[in-house]
Amino acid sequence: MKILLVGSGGREHALALGLKADKKCSELHVAPGNPGIAEIARTHPLAITDNRAILSLAQSLGVDLVVIGPEVPLVNGAADLLRAAGIATFGPSKAAAALEGSKDFAKGVMRDAGVPTAKSFTCSAQTEIEKALDAFGAPYVVKDDGLAAGKGVVVTNDRAEALAHALSCDRVVIEEFLDGPEISLFGICDGRNVLAMEPAQDFKRALDNNQGPNTGGMGAYSPLPWAPDDIVEETYEKVLAPVVAEMAARGTPFIGLLYAGLALTKSGLKVIEFNARFGDPETQVLIPRLVTPLADLLYKAATGDLDDTVLHWRDQSAVTVVLASQGYPQSPVIGLPITSPQAQVSTIVFHAGTAERDGSLISNGGRVMTVTGIGDDLESARHRAYSQISTIDLEGSFYRSDIALVASLAQVEN
Numbered sequence: 370m371k372i373l374l375v376g377s378g379g380r381e382h383a384l385a386l387g388l389k390a391d392k393k394c395s396e397l398h399v400a401p402g403n404p405g406i407a408e409i410a411r412t413h414p415l416a417i418t419d420n421r422a423i424l425s426l427a428q429s430l431g432v433d434l435v436v437i438g439p440e441v442p443l444v445n446g447a448a449d450l451l452r453a454a455g456i457a458t459f460g461p462s463k464a465a466a467a468l469e470g471s472k473d474f475a476k477g478v479m480r481d482a483g484v485p486t487a488k489s490f491t492c493s494a495q496t497e498i499e500k501a502l503d504a505f506g507a508p509y510v511v512k513d514d515g516l517a518a519g520k521g522v523v524v525t526n527d528r529a530e531a532l533a534h535a536l537s538c539d540r541v542v543i544e545e546f547l548d549g550p551e552i553s554l555f556g557i558c559d560g561r562n563v564l565a566m567e568p569a570q571d572f573k574r575a576l577d578n579n580q581g582p583n584t585g586g587m588g589a590y591s592p593l594p595w596a597p598d599d600i601v602e603e604t605y606e607k608v609l610a611p612v613v614a615e616m617a618a619r620g621t622p623f624i625g626l627l628y629a630g631l632a633l634t635k636s637g638l639k640v641i642e643f644n645a646r647f648g649d650p651e652t653q654v655l656i657p658r659l660v661t662p663l664a665d666l667l668y669k670a671a672t673g674d675l676d677d678t679v680l681h682w683r684d685q686s687a688v689t690v691v692l693a694s695q696g697y698p699q700s701p702v703i704g705l706p707i708t709s710p711q712a713q714v715s716t717i718v719f720h721a722g723t724a725e726r727d728g729s730l731i732s733n734g735g736r737v738m739t740v741t742g743i744g745d746d747l748e749s750a751r752h753r754a755y756s757q758i759s760t761i762d763l764e765g766s767f768y769r770s771d772i773a774l775v776a777s778l779a780q781v782e783n
Contacts (some may be wrong), residue, residue: 370664371396371429374410374606375417375447377403379691379721379739380649384438385410386664386717391664395779398430403721404730411441420447420582425539429458434459434668437625440516443645444470448625457671457752461645463617464621467627468612469645472542479640482615486640487543498535500544502528510547512642514540522583522642536678547632547639552593553651554601554629556609557666560622562675563613565605567658567682569594569651570776575698577771584698585736590747591654596780597633598648604629624671653739654687658697688743688750688773690758695723695765701735708762716757717741732763747777 370393374385381399389397400423402412415422417439424447427435435451437443437460446463448596458771460466460652467474473491478484490501491514502509509531513521515538523534524546535541535754551568556563575581597603613641616623628644656663660681694701703722709732712718719741722734738761749775758768 370394370434370668371430371432372398372434372436372664373430373432374436374438375415375423375740377401377406377417378438378649379719379736380647380652381438382406382719382721383653383656384436384647387663388436388667390747391662393662393668398426398432398527400426403716403720403723404725405723413485417606418445420445420450421439421620423447424450424454424456425773427451428454434664434671435458436460436667438470438646440466440644440646442603443625444516446631450502455669457668459625459667459671461623461626462621465616465623465625466645468616468643470516470622472512472642473540475643476542478612478615484611484640485638487544487546487547489542491540491542492535493540495536498532498543502531502535505543505545508546510544511535512542512544513538514542524583525630547634547641549632549634550595552596552600552631552633553589553643553648554604554609554631555647555655556605556613556626556629557670557675557680558613558623558625559619559670559673559675560624562629563605563671564675564678565609565654566678566680567737568596568600568604569589569648569654571648571651572769575693575769577769584693584699586648586650586691587693587769588688588690589651589654590686590750590773590776591651591658592686593776594747595776603638604631609636612643624673649721650689650691650739653689653717653741657687657717657741657743658683658685685743685745686750687741688747688754689719689739690754690768690772691721691768692736692738692740692761692763692768694735694759694763696765697735702765703732703734705732705764706730707732707737710760711759713753715743716753717743718757718761732766735761735765737766747773753775
């Protein structure tokens, strides 16, 4: 099977490793890719915002499957163009990707599907915004209705900060604060069926103890020893299956990865948000734990053939830690040299914001690398991840020191 993977981040590096490991994958092409991905696949320069360029490349390579990693080409309708040309594509249509492209649209789908979520108001005028903020009170939860690279959400007790963020958006969703721990749970969808993956937890704030600004994610771990035993089944029954059924009933079947961001509140499980693609950095802990061959799995999803498929997982823990550039997320410094030693035993170094200059590795984004450690428990996985990331040299870079710390301590105590 010839496969084209679209994207260039840490998520795509993890997907590339998973696809390459499947014996059914005879050729793996990635566009545009990064220096890390280039070590295992053939990379092609490409603007992911150019749907026609994606189609042209897929046709010229004669691929059997296209996997679209990032949200932008999905929301732009790249999957529609590929499917119209007869190419099996893992990734939702433009209409279905609106689950991520518009918070307001997602709220409407959840309402019609009976999916539990936070109460909310969608606003555009300042008077509406101020009324909504006052209706819910602090903590204020303000979400840009459109795409914002994982940084469009502000949760704050400062009303002025909440108002300023709301006014910076063309349209904004303001909702009640959901208490309780947050988890990410993905579903592999073929338009009719959905296979729930194991849960992960990511860390959005830039600094330890959940301080600092919101980011695209500073680390993640899986599995979650503290989560309810039936969390996968409950999420499937209350969230994933109803949404997939609702999208099919609307004539816009969801084919691809449905990401459910969940809060385990005092009043039960509730959806925080949906994404229409694999999450980053959760993918960097889920793919190393997945036993089911990835290429075959995504091809079956793309061709409506998940009826008899079951997911299998390694009984190991994975912890991933993000190395971020100085100034991330507001104004990351790029173009600096990186010294990255070979990965140690049971660790994987995923490239994200990296590039090559004169044969040397340099930083080229806010989140530069993600280091995943794998072990028999969270403590050993954490140790391996942090031992590896401490050896990477990038001037001014930083990473959180508390990824999976609380969960690992609780695991030891239990």
